[in-house]
Amino acid sequence: MLQVSVYRYNPETDKAPYMQDFEIDTKGKDLMVLDVLALVKEKDNGMAYRRSCREGVCGSDGMNMNGKNGLACVTPLSEVVKGGKLVLRPLPGLPVIRDLVVDMSLFYQQYERIKPFLINDTPAPAIERLQTPEERDKLDGLYECILCACCSTSCPSFWWNPDKFVGPSGLLQAYRFLIDSRDTATRERLADLDDPFSVFRCRGIMNCVSVCPKGLNPTRAIGHIRDMLLANAT
Amino acid sequence: MVTNITNFGRSGLSDWLMQRISAVILLAYTLFMVGFFLLNPNLDYAAWSALFQCTLMRIFSLLALLSLAAHAWIGLWTVSTDYMKATGVRLVFQAVVALGLFAYVVWGVQVLWGA
Numbered sequence: 003m004l005q006v007s008v009y010r011y012n013p014e015t016d017k018a019p020y021m022q023d024f025e026i027d028t029k030g031k032d033l034m035v036l037d038v039l040a041l042v043k044e045k046d047n048g049m050a051y052r053r054s055c056r057e058g059v060c061g062s063d064g065m066n067m068n069g070k071n072g073l074a075c076v077t078p079l080s081e082v083v084k085g086g087k088l089v090l091r092p093l094p095g096l097p098v099i100r101d102l103v104v105d106m107s108l109f110y111q112q113y114e115r116i117k118p119f120l121i122n123d124t125p126a127p128a129i130e131r132l133q134t135p136e137e138r139d140k141l142d143g144l145y146e147c148i149l150c151a152c153c154s155t156s157c158p159s160f161w162w163n164p165d166k167f168v169g170p171s172g173l174l175q176a177y178r179f180l181i182d183s184r185d186t187a188t189r190e191r192l193a194d195l196d197d198p199f200s201v202f203r204c205r206g207i208m209n210c211v212s213v214c215p216k217g218l219n220p221t222r223a224i225g226h227i228r229d230m231l232l233a234n235a236t
Numbered sequence: 237m238v239t240n241i242t243n244f245g246r247s248g249l250s251d252w253l254m255q256r257i258s259a260v261i262l263l264a265y266t267l268f269m270v271g272f273f274l275l276n277p278n279l280d281y282a283a284w285s286a287l288f289q290c291t292l293m294r295i296f297s298l299l300a301l302l303s304l305a306a307h308a309w310i311g312l313w314t315v316s317t318d319y320m321k322a323t324g325v326r327l328v329f330q331a332v333v334a335l336g337l338f339a340y341v342v343w344g345v346q347v348l349w350g351a
Binding site: 159162163166195196197198199200201202203228231232235 | 238239240243247248249251252253314317318319
């Protein structure tokens with residue numbers, strides 16, 4: 003039997019959030035946390051959480067499992083359970099809509115701010131803008147982000163200033179477009195980041211790297227952005 | 237772009253660079269001081285006074301003092317904008333820190349060139 007403690011909050015009926023305990027029979031299998039949540043939902047129909055692809059591609063079921071952010075669908079119990087107990091909480095730092103469902107607006111606002119699309123002011127070619135294999139290689143480790151928000155919501159700098167600090171996820175994407183050979187707005191993009199909050203609130207504690215379910219490294223991307231800002235301004 | 241008027245250099249990049257450079261200067265000053273104390277185990281007033289009679293030492297000390305003030309301002313400004321969400325509290329804290337650092341710099345100049 004697995005002890006599962008789940009964060010519950012329904013703003014329509016509850017005055018304050020509380021933790022609810024469930025006894026779940028995993029039948030000795032090393033289930034994914036998302037499977038356990040399905041078993042919890044069998045016991046309590048009102049449990050709310052997001053899920054879609056259930057294979058680590060869509061990024062819907064980011065949550066805090068025994069204190070560490072991750073995707074419930076690709077996190078086996080053996081990886082997180084300590085002492086037969088599993089504690090599930092919503093992603094930290096974002097407003098809770100209900101149970102494990104958080105309001106991602108602040109996260110998306112920061113993503114929108116870095117203009118996550120190619121900007122190119124040269125005439126469009128007849129077919130497509132070509133890249134050399136070397137230029138394309140630079141996007142590896144950047145484009146794979148699925149926007150699950152595990153990194154940004156594990157970052158204290160994002161907790162304190164989610165309206166001003168872009169956050170690891172947004173900055174990874176910012177670098178993805180800064181380094182793209184087909185993008186011509188590098189200077190404008192850099193100018194938008196050169197304030198004390200957007201990039202420089204990163205203190206390099208690397209929580210983002212430790213939780214990213216895709217194994218990406220936002221801290222390194224932030225370092226590259228800083229180097230580009232420095233090269234551009236000195 | 238996020239705007240600010242109370243940070244050190246008006247740009248995040250300049251604050252960041254200043255924080256790094258001042259840290260290197262403070263490290264150099266600390267190493268020099270530790271080395272000086274190790275080489276002079278029986279330090280007396282005459283030797284200490286002679287050290288600070290040297291103009292180069294005074295320049296180095298003033299540089300370290302200014303670095304300390306800049307470093308402390310950037311650091312404490314960051315802490316205040318992270319943790320103090322009420323504008324009044326934050327402004328009062330920043331004013332107290334700025335005033336304190338200013339007093340220390342003036343006092344430090346007086347100590348270095350006063351004797």
